[in-house]
Amino acid sequence: MELNDLRKELIYYKNYAELLRSKTHEYSNKLNVLSGMLQLKHYDDAIEFIDRESKGHQHIIGNLVRSIQNSLVASLLLAKYNKAAEIGIKYELDDDNILQDYSKLVSEKLATILGNLIDNAILAAWNNRQNVPPAVHVYVSDRSQHVILEVQDTGAGVASELADNILDFGVTSKAEQEQTGVGLYLVNELVKQFRGSIDWERTEDNATLFSIYLDKSEIKRYEAESHYHDY
Template sequence: MSAAEEEELPALDLRLTAENLEDLYEQAPCGYCSCLPDGTLVKTNQTLLSWLGYAREQLVARRCLQELFTVGGRLHYESFCAPLLLLQGQVREISYQLRRADGTTLPVLLNAQLLRDADGQPLLIRATLFDITERRKYEQELLRARAEADAHRALLTAKNEQLTRINGELDNFVYTASHDLKQPASNMQGLFEELKRTATFHDPEAAPMLAMFDDALRQILGTIEGMTEVVQLQRQLDQVPREKIALQAITEEIIRNLQPLQAAAVDFSLDFRAVPHLRMPRPALHSLLYNLLSNAVKYALPGRRPQVWVRSAPAAGGLVLTVRDNGRGIDLQRHGQDLFQLFRRFHPEVPGSGVGLYLVNRLVRQANGHLEVASVVNEGTTFRIFLPS
């Protein structure tokens, strides 16, 4: 035996172990009772009496166990619990409501065991009852929270369905309106060109007014075309599956399709070695890259040779596409909140419709990605597009 084991244990107060078995039964933290096979009570502890508000002489030999339950509980005990006791000798954790002397109820769990005599005949039932008031409150709170969550979920589902329907109706309206307006606007442009060709204006103020009208007409046509593009692209994407696309090839194709004179005067640097491919609907990726690259060319800073860098790199759960330029930049402190709003423009001196960045953001969100933008005025802009793999 080790020295530690040989050390004398501390003296115990023997009064702590001198338990009275009758007191343990009477003051137990649960209700105890014994009854005959028909339910007649023959013994009950003080805990159960205190719960119920009865004196012992009011219950023992005068009442049955099942009479302590509510009407529904009594029917359940007689039709289910008592036959089950006779069949298997015990029951566990059956929920009942005790009816107190003052008419209030107490939720309890019943455990019971059937004792038999030497001949195997039912002799006595010993029952233990546990107060589950707090447990019942907790269960009811859970049910209430679940009902609220279900109601909230149903409300969100209804709202989502409503928003989906409204978005569809808005897309149809925008498409119809842009289609109906395009022809009259084109006719106006044709008539205006014919007017300029055939008419003679002697007023010296006519020339600048004609130029202003021409600019306004071109802006109207650009806005109509932008509206049509937004809806048409959305309808295409709903029908086009994702595919594996080589980033180098599609980017080079887009650069070739940019206005030749503009693209020829731009230095493009492409690096897709880290992540050479991306799975996405081809029209979506084409539109996304085309708008970013065309903006990089369009908003070049006068007097500085434009440079555009396009990179891919792995990111958590997917990849990040980076498009950076050395152009005019955007004042994000002033315009950051409106950056992806439809028809919002930040360089009015450069022709445009204000649709490009709106489309880019919409396409990225539809692909379950997100955008990060950094920009410094007169230094350039960087778009970082995070997309899932």
């Protein structure tokens, strides 16, 4: 139990630290760009740059404020937007997103699931950028009796020889220097705790789509059991 508690805290602080790191790095770069434009007296370019950046952030933040009541998940989604934007990957949040707030325990796990899926998607899209403009699309919904998490990317997809074992510990489709094989394994282990399911497919648009389905009744069961064990 102590190890589990420590892991939960590490996940929480890792997500929070990534948000801070991403924001700091992003604004440092953009302030340098803006400073250069002003020093060169490219005032019209500076105004256009500020306007463009403001609109991009306002669209994402507006989407999160309207649709995601869960502050931890919203922070995670914003952090991943910043991460994708830093390397020129188009990052889209579905206009039909909706997610209510859950307990800290459940929220941490949802954020961890999404974080790992999005990290994999960003890397896959980036590695395939020579063939397709890199893009990541995220859909989150608990409108029905299920919590649905979907992450789609423009990567090359999962190699056929790995398809049957991609969720196993140590199995990865990443390049050797990037290899860990832990992300999808961790996602699968968390999904199992909610007795949910994880599926992936290659879409008609040649994109890779990972989908998570969690029954709300199972989420309540997990919360009740966790609360019981705490006592």
